[in-house]
Each structure stands twice: as C-alpha cells, then as structure tokens.
Amino acid sequence: MAARMRLSAITLDCADPEALAEFYRRATGMEPHPRSNADFAGLVREDGLFIGFQRVEGYRAPDWPEQTVPQQAHFDFDVDDLEEARALLLELGAAEPERQPGGDTWRVFTDPAGHPFCVVERSA
Incomplete structure (x- = not known):
C-alpha cells in the first residue's frame, strides 16, 4: 500500500x-x-x-457526554500523490463531497461515518 x-x-x-x-x-x-x-x-x-x-458562526459547543451537539473536528493528512490517495480512500469506503474548495492541491473526503477530513499533496 x-x-x-x-x-x-x-x-x-x-x-x-x-x-x-x-x-x-x-x-x-x-x-x-x-x-x-x-x-x-x-x-x-x-x-x-x-x-x-x-x-x-452560530457555533454550538459539544454537549459532552451527551451527543445532542456532537464534537466538531476534522483531520488533515499529507500524501505524496493526491490522486493515488484519492483512489485508495474511495476504495476503502470514503466519500468525496461535490464541493471541493482546495482545487488541485487538497481534497475533502468523508469517512464511512460521515466525518470530513482533508488530504493535502505534500508538494503543495
């Protein structure tokens, strides 16, 4: 891999x-x-x-330990090759949202549970 x-x-x-x-x-x-x-x-x-x-705007703090308002966070990962990482992540079950503000240098994905994360090409 x-x-x-x-x-x-x-x-x-x-x-x-x-x-x-x-x-x-x-x-x-x-x-x-x-x-x-x-x-x-x-x-x-x-x-x-x-x-x-x-x-x-309108931020609501997490309601710990309840989940009325879930925790808010996302991960950013560096990769050597954005397209190679994209292919692997989609194969593993990630989704690629339609809105992609990073252009050719970074992409937003969601994990199988729906949490967003970003993948950034190292040379970017």
Whole structure:
C-alpha cells in the first residue's frame, strides 16, 4: 500500500479562534502560527503538527457526554500523490463531497461515518 498518510493537522470549530488557540498554547507550549487571525488561528509543534481553530458562526459547543451537539473536528493528512490517495480512500469506503474548495492541491473526503477530513499533496 503506497499511499500512506501522515497526520499533519487537526482543526477544531469554535466561536473564538484566538482565545481557543491561546488556551491550547498555554496548555501545550506549542508555538502560535504566524498567520493566525480572528477567523483562523493555529499552533505548530516542533515536529510540524498543526492544530487549527476555525471560527464558525452560530457555533454550538459539544454537549459532552451527551451527543445532542456532537464534537466538531476534522483531520488533515499529507500524501505524496493526491490522486493515488484519492483512489485508495474511495476504495476503502470514503466519500468525496461535490464541493471541493482546495482545487488541485487538497481534497475533502468523508469517512464511512460521515466525518470530513482533508488530504493535502505534500508538494503543495
């Protein structure tokens, strides 16, 4: 299986990206991403792992442990070849939504349970 994926980013929905990034910065010691802003803030770990926080209008926090409002998150994976990864993921049961905002550099998929995740070509 040549299309191995390496986890590169985790993105959380929230109402205030800068405040949530600051909480996790203080909790983890990760460095703020230099292009963070009020709508999308991020933290970077020494090994390159990125945690992002994206503003969602009308955000509703998860209702833990209940699932009235489920948890909001998605994964980003780096791959060497986007088309090879696409073929493998579809074969494994992922779906490819019609809306694809990443053009030729990254694609959105959903896992068999419907959770979205992104696949990014490493050279991009």
